[in-house]
Amino acid sequence: MHAMATVTDKALCIRQWDFSETSQTVSLFARDIGLFRAIAKGSRRPKSRFSGGIDLLTMGDVVAIIKPGRDLATLTEWGLSRVWWRIRGDVASNRIAYFISDCASRMLDQQDPHPGVFDGLVKALDQIERGVSKQIVLSEFLWLLLVDVGYRPRFDEGLDEAADPGSVLFSPSEGRLVQGPDGPGRWRVRSSTIRFLQSLESGPNTEETDLEAAGRASRLLAAYLREILGSEPPTLGLVFPDLAGGRV
Numbered sequence: 001m002h003a004m005a006t007v008t009d010k011a012l013c014i015r016q017w018d019f020s021e022t023s024q025t026v027s028l029f030a031r032d033i034g035l036f037r038a039i040a041k042g043s044r045r046p047k048s049r050f051s052g053g054i055d056l057l058t059m060g061d062v063v064a065i066i067k068p069g070r071d072l073a074t075l076t077e078w079g080l081s082r083v084w085w086r087i088r089g090d091v092a093s094n095r096i097a098y099f100i101s102d103c104a105s106r107m108l109d110q111q112d113p114h115p116g117v118f119d120g121l122v123k124a125l126d127q128i129e130r131g132v133s134k135q136i137v138l139s140e141f142l143w144l145l146l147v148d149v150g151y152r153p154r155f156d157e158g159l160d161e162a163a164d165p166g167s168v169l170f171s172p173s174e175g176r177l178v179q180g181p182d183g184p185g186r187w188r189v190r191s192s193t194i195r196f197l198q199s200l201e202s203g204p205n206t207e208e209t210d211l212e213a214a215g216r217a218s219r220l221l222a223a224y225l226r227e228i229l230g231s232e233p234p235t236l237g238l239v240f241p242d243l244a245g246g247r248v
Helices: 091-107 115-130 134-148 191-201 211-229 241-246
Strands: 005-018 024-030 034-040 058-066 073-083 167-171 176-178 187-190
Touching: 005 091, 005 115, 024 058, 024 091, 024 115, 034 058, 091 115, 091 134, 091 211, 115 134, 134 191, 134 211, 167 191, 187 191, 187 211, 191 211, 211 241
Parallel strands: 034 073
Antiparallel strands: 005 024, 005 058, 024 034, 058 073, 167 176, 167 187
């Protein structure tokens, strides 16, 4: 962008802060723009171009003015298009939604479009709304996110040759299965968990999903994502309390 640009896109609100009595600052994840922060002046007024405010984890059609070199864009319009009500009335659903949106925001750079992740996040929120099990929602979305941003874990080697057919070793630093003895920085994983993750590559099939394997897979992917980030997302413990504090 060479000069001030006015852009139009679909966006999810993934964070929001009160800027003043009448305005907000928001972090939006837009399908074609990517992540960006913006100020919505007057958004909290009863009568405004922002439907009375921009709520967390809602989707809208946005118009924004983005200026090169500025941390904040200026949001000029927000047309609310989607609200997911289950995450507003159910604690468990709320925690899953916050966790997956937090993961997306931490794995992506500002104004780096990832339409696949955007579509995957919308799909995950739709699944939560329909009451799809958390194991399916988490495993599918975390896998999609890691693959889309270039951190696909490699499970295509080492499974059949494993000395113990019931489990294998995964190295998070290498992002792949490894041979050899257990040791620091190597995680022992059930072979059934790896086979479930391999099945995600050919497309999710929720009708035949092994929920126990999906739960183990989502836990592994969450721990792997933490290793990639180099820090623990604050929302991790909301969904995986046994992983909080750096535990594996």
